[in-house]
Amino acid sequence: xxxxxxxxLGITAAHATTLTIATVNNPDMLQMQKLSPQxxxxxxxxxxWVVLPENTLRQRxxxxxxxxxxxxxxxxxxxxxxxxxxxxxxxxxxxxLPASYDVKDLFPSVRNGLSYKGTxxxxxxxxxxxxxxxxxxxxxxxGLTMPAHPTxxxxxxxxxxxxxxxxxIYGICLRGLPGWGENMAYFTxxxxxxxxxxxxxxxQPRIDSPAWKKAANFYVNLEKKYGPPNVTSNGFxxxxxxxxxxxxxxWIDSTVAAxxxxxxxxxxxxxxxxxxxxxxxxxxxxxxxxxxxALAMPKTTRHKAxxxxxxxxxxxxxxxxxxxxxxxxxxxxxxxxxxxxxxPDYTKAAxxxxxxxxxxxxxxxxxxxxxxVPYTGVQFVAIPQFEGIGTEVGQQIAAALAGQKSVDAxxxxxxxxxxxxxxxxxxx
Amino acid sequence: MIQPTSGTITPGRSGAxxxxxxxxxxxxxxxxxxxxxxxxLPLLQTILYSFQHYNLMEPPSAYNGGLNYTYLFxxxxxxxxxxxxxxxxxxxxxxxxxxxxxxxxxxNNDFPGRNIARLMAIAPFFVMSPxxxxxxxxxxxxxxxxxxxxxxxxxxxxxxxxxSVYPMVSIVIIYSWRWIPFATLILLTALQSLDTDQxxxxxxxxxxxxxxxxxxxxxxxxxxxxxxxxxxxxxxxxAFAVIYTTTNxxxxxxxxxxxxxxxxxxxxxxxxxxxxxxxxxAIVLANILAFFLIRAxxxxxxx
Numbered sequence: 001x002x003x004x005x006x007x008x009l010g011i012t013a014a015h016a017t018t019l020t021i022a023t024v025n026n027p028d029m030l031q032m033q034k035l036s037p038q039x040x041x042x043x044x045x046x047x048x049w050v051v052l053p054e055n056t057l058r059q060r061x062x063x064x065x066x067x068x069x070x071x072x073x074x075x076x077x078x079x080x081x082x083x084x085x086x087x088x089x090x091x092x093x094x095x096x097l098p099a100s101y102d103v104k105d106l107f108p109s110v111r112n113g114l115s116y117k118g119t120x121x122x123x124x125x126x127x128x129x130x131x132x133x134x135x136x137x138x139x140x141x142x143g144l145t146m147p148a149h150p151t152x153x154x155x156x157x158x159x160x161x162x163x164x165x166x167x168x169i170y171g172i173c174l175r176g177l178p179g180w181g182e183n184m185a186y187f188t189x190x191x192x193x194x195x196x197x198x199x200x201x202x203x204q205p206r207i208d209s210p211a212w213k214k215a216a217n218f219y220v221n222l223e224k225k226y227g228p229p230n231v232t233s234n235g236f237x238x239x240x241x242x243x244x245x246x247x248x249x250x251w252i253d254s255t256v257a258a259x260x261x262x263x264x265x266x267x268x269x270x271x272x273x274x275x276x277x278x279x280x281x282x283x284x285x286x287x288x289x290x291x292x293x294a295l296a297m298p299k300t301t302r303h304k305a306x307x308x309x310x311x312x313x314x315x316x317x318x319x320x321x322x323x324x325x326x327x328x329x330x331x332x333x334x335x336x337x338x339x340x341x342x343x344p345d346y347t348k349a350a351x352x353x354x355x356x357x358x359x360x361x362x363x364x365x366x367x368x369x370x371x372x373v374p375y376t377g378v379q380f381v382a383i384p385q386f387e388g389i390g391t392e393v394g395q396q397i398a399a400a401l402a403g404q405k406s407v408d409a410x411x412x413x414x415x416x417x418x419x420x421x422x423x424x425x426x427x428x
Numbered sequence: 429m430i431q432p433t434s435g436t437i438t439p440g441r442s443g444a445x446x447x448x449x450x451x452x453x454x455x456x457x458x459x460x461x462x463x464x465x466x467x468x469l470p471l472l473q474t475i476l477y478s479f480q481h482y483n484l485m486e487p488p489s490a491y492n493g494g495l496n497y498t499y500l501f502x503x504x505x506x507x508x509x510x511x512x513x514x515x516x517x518x519x520x521x522x523x524x525x526x527x528x529x530x531x532x533x534x535x536n537n538d539f540p541g542r543n544i545a546r547l548m549a550i551a552p553f554f555v556m557s558p559x560x561x562x563x564x565x566x567x568x569x570x571x572x573x574x575x576x577x578x579x580x581x582x583x584x585x586x587x588x589x590x591x592s593v594y595p596m597v598s599i600v601i602i603y604s605w606r607w608i609p610f611a612t613l614i615l616l617t618a619l620q621s622l623d624t625d626q627x628x629x630x631x632x633x634x635x636x637x638x639x640x641x642x643x644x645x646x647x648x649x650x651x652x653x654x655x656x657x658x659x660x661x662x663x664x665x666x667a668f669a670v671i672y673t674t675t676n677x678x679x680x681x682x683x684x685x686x687x688x689x690x691x692x693x694x695x696x697x698x699x700x701x702x703x704x705x706x707x708x709x710a711i712v713l714a715n716i717l718a719f720f721l722i723r724a725x726x727x728x729x730x731x
Binding site: 059062063066067084088178179228229230231232233384385387388391395396398399401402403404405410413417420421424425426 | 481483484485486487495499503505570571572587589591592593676677678679680681682692693695696697698699702
């Protein structure tokens with residue numbers, strides 16, 4: 001079929017190329033796909049979209065690049081992959097951006113997260129941190145006020161007061177679905193703020209430390225008492241649905257949810273939702289995460305110049321304006337450009353804008369923990385083995401949450417498995 | 429001196445055979461070569477990988493002796509996975525044979541609407557695994573919006589989060605739902621070939637219903653049951669879709685079977701080396717099982 005397409009193109013237009021783009025099926029990417037005919041009209045470059053769920057995308061793209069298959073010209077990658085793949089030479093560096101692109105307008109923390117040794121390897125499509133969402137009406141009815149910077153002790157107190165399962169309202173919704181990008185993204189921020197860390201400076205896992213135990217007991221206890229039933233099957237999407245249907249009193253999760261929660265078309269509680277910083281326990285280090293979805297070129301691409309045109313188009317100021325005009329300003333991909341947050345159109349449509357900006361600016365992947373660590377990344381550890389480790393530990397945490405085993409047993413198993421993986425990978 | 433004599437005899441003999449029968453090797457060769465390429469090469473490749481430290485995220489790969497196997501056999505989660513596979517296969521087998529026999533016996537009777545009932549009983553087998561899994565996960569077993577949860581609240585119980593409290597039981601229920609129809613189909617066909625004269629004779633000799641079932645019907649079903657056991661074990665050993673769609677092998681390792689463990693190692697950890705080692709081990713286990721199953725089946729066929 002590729003040969004046929006190439007043959008046809010050869011006849012119709014001498015210069016027209018088709019770029020194959022692999023991306024995630026998140027709402028912001030689906031908008032990009034809908035708007036892409038505009039790009040084809042401007043440049044004559046045709047686009048072939050491969051839209052997949054996050055996990056499947058990661059499997060497809062990783063195997064594609066690792067085996068030199070070269071099926072994709074542009075891939076969607078996250079903050080976790082970019083430094084690792086940049087180091088491995090899997091991504092083509094981003095060079096010679098025109099002045100009109102205004103690379104300095106990208107949030108510095110986001111830009112750093114997409115670089116390896118000072119070289120940019122991907123351009124951010126949207127970026128997120130984590131924050132606390134709460135229901136203003138429920139807080140008012142219970143006579144509570146949510147501070148701008150809550151602590152976990154306060155959160156537990158609030159959850160107890162608001163929890164009312166007979167009316168279908170659960171005190172606090174949190175991620176429970178196992179996976180390194182699901183429950184472990186949230187749970188790692190909890191461990192960080194309780195003073196824990198994944199590894200010490202010798203790359204020895206510290207999952208059996210008191211900080212992990214405290215964090216895990218707090219989490220299991222909180223969700224068992226004040227969480228919805230079946231927490232272990234709730235990931236980001238499930239919690240978003242629960243909160244927007246008015247079933248959660250509080251929810252600590254990605255700032256990207258704000259666009260959905262504040263939009264009356266997609267949320268029943270659009271007028272009642274409030275947003276404050278992610279809670280803190282012992283230390284503010286790593287209490288909220290930083291993640292960016294970005295577009296990059298695999299080393300196997302044959303159309304670098306055309307790829308760059310699309311990368312610049314999809315992450316430009318003009319694109320954000322196009323989304324604002326077409327879908328409404330509240331829907332604009334957040335977190336990438338400082339100028340978005342100075343734009344009155346956006347700040348008016350998105351009352352959460354300043355909180356998101358504050359969270360993204362203050363997240364520091366280079367100092368994610370209280371004690372020193374040999375790795376970067378707030379809610380992940382930027383080493384190739386982390387996908388395996390995070391998935392395994394995520395399963396153990398979920399087992400503890402489901403009551404299949406005790407917190408101590410789950411953490412002991414997680415520590416053992418992680419130590420094993422690190423040994424297998426040759427760290428010790 | 430001896431050599432020439434033997435030399436003269438041999439060509440004569442082979443010449444004689446050549447005249448009588450066609451050389452089959454050249455005709456078979458293309459098929460055999462294709463088969464070898466198709467099955468043996470990937471196997472050899474897998475064995476080769478199983479002796480390498482080969483992580484897609486960390487090229488290049490390098491020979492690391494039997495380390496992958498050492499890690500595989502000293503890892504307690506390997507044995508958990510094997511045990512889970514056994515529970516899954518055995519649980520589904522028992523359920524599908526017991527319920528398959530009962531349903532087949534019921535459907536073998538004459539009653540109005542029998543054809544529709546038969547069709548309905550067999551239909552689940554044609555539902556694709558991921559679809560079946562999604563229906564069970566979201567419409568039936570979900571504690572908030574599922575039928576089971578609603579029924580339990582009707583009678584005053586708290587709804588159960590099936591996939592986190594009884595994960596393996598839930599998986600076995602879903603697979604049984606898919607495979608009971610298969611057993612029913614095979615057993616029903618077998619029942620229809622049962623000689624009615626024999627049953628009639630037994631009845632006239634005064635044998636009660638239960639005795640007729642015990643001494644005539646069930647022995648007659650022995651052969652089809654052994655075929656169900658063989659086919660279902662082969663399919664269930666590679667069961668994957670329902671686990672992937674519902675529990676992702678969790679919580680903990682509660683529903684991680686050997687197949688799912690290999691998938692996680694290959695496509696989540698990208699550790700091709702250790703996934704291959706586990707794969708080779710799975711092949712050995714499956715072959716041991718197949719050896720006994722085929723022997724058992726051929727014995728019942730000869731009897």
